[in-house]
Amino acid sequence: MSKIDPWLARLSHLLPQHALSRVVHRLARIESPQLQPLLRAFVRRFGLNMDEAAEPDLTTYPSFNALFTRALREDARPLEGDANTLVSPADSRVSAAGRIEGGQIFQAKGHHYTVRELLGGEDELAEAFRHGHFVTLYLSPRHYHRLHMPLTGTLTHMIHVPGRLFSVAPRIVRHVPRLYARNERVVTCFDTPVGPMAMALIGAQNVGSIETVWAGEVTPPHGREISVSEYPDRAVTLERGAEMGRFNLGSSVVLLLPDHPLKLAEHLTPETEVRVRSTLGQFY
Numbered sequence: 595m596s597k598i599d600p601w602l603a604r605l606s607h608l609l610p611q612h613a614l615s616r617v618v619h620r621l622a623r624i625e626s627p628q629l630q631p632l633l634r635a636f637v638r639r640f641g642l643n644m645d646e647a648a649e650p651d652l653t654t655y656p657s658f659n660a661l662f663t664r665a666l667r668e669d670a671r672p673l674e675g676d677a678n679t680l681v682s683p684a685d686s687r688v689s690a691a692g693r694i695e696g697g698q699i700f701q702a703k704g705h706h707y708t709v710r711e712l713l714g715g716e717d718e719l720a721e722a723f724r725h726g727h728f729v730t731l732y733l734s735p736r737h738y739h740r741l742h743m744p745l746t747g748t749l750t751h752m753i754h755v756p757g758r759l760f761s762v763a764p765r766i767v768r769h770v771p772r773l774y775a776r777n778e779r780v781v782t783c784f785d786t787p788v789g790p791m792a793m794a795l796i797g798a799q800n801v802g803s804i805e806t807v808w809a810g811e812v813t814p815p816h817g818r819e820i821s822v823s824e825y826p827d828r829a830v831t832l833e834r835g836a837e838m839g840r841f842n843l844g845s846s847v848v849l850l851l852p853d854h855p856l857k858l859a860e861h862l863t864p865e866t867e868v869r870v871r872s873t874l875g876q877f878y
Contacts, residue, residue, distance in 0.1 A: 747784030
């Protein structure tokens, strides 16, 4: 751990987080052929594997946002396991994983936050995960930015919680208490064959937007109130491995699972790289 990390965390409190993110939102959507040298530099800098992309030709991407949210080839991320296999929702790096203890989720050494906080104060929804399981995944700028379903599920709620936009880089997460419960986020809740599942899509510094396949762009928001959308007609059902949303640039996903017998994969240790649709665990 660098000695400068605590100072970077303190500095992040002072930054105009939302203003910077609105600027990034606009810049990332500028379309111009003159961006091509910058796109090529970005690919080199972060080591993007364009051979995996559905469209590997960089000249077909008119903006940074188009490159960030690029689709992959159908065979690039095969779906692992069977219907009871929990798969990764993203190409990402593991931040933390394990049991939820009495409604408390582990963030980093010395830091926890509650399920209730993460879900925007929704007590009834939070109770379902009080003794469940969680997996926190970090997406860096080099990762594939579309999100996919860990299990087959039917949408029940979507919660938009306004908040801060601290960086979710591991060096900052270690020094900002309750970061995931303080940052802006979109929480999507599903009924699955093993019980309720929630995916908290965490906003972050320079994340210009969060989208879902059923609602489109949910952030940047209008207003500062928590909004809850319910789906009583249960019209949205997504299969395990199907696309459910996307980030612009990079952020984190906190996956909440019920108190159902689950064996998490042994490789789910901090800093481990996982690929979308790869095995995170097995329900039994």
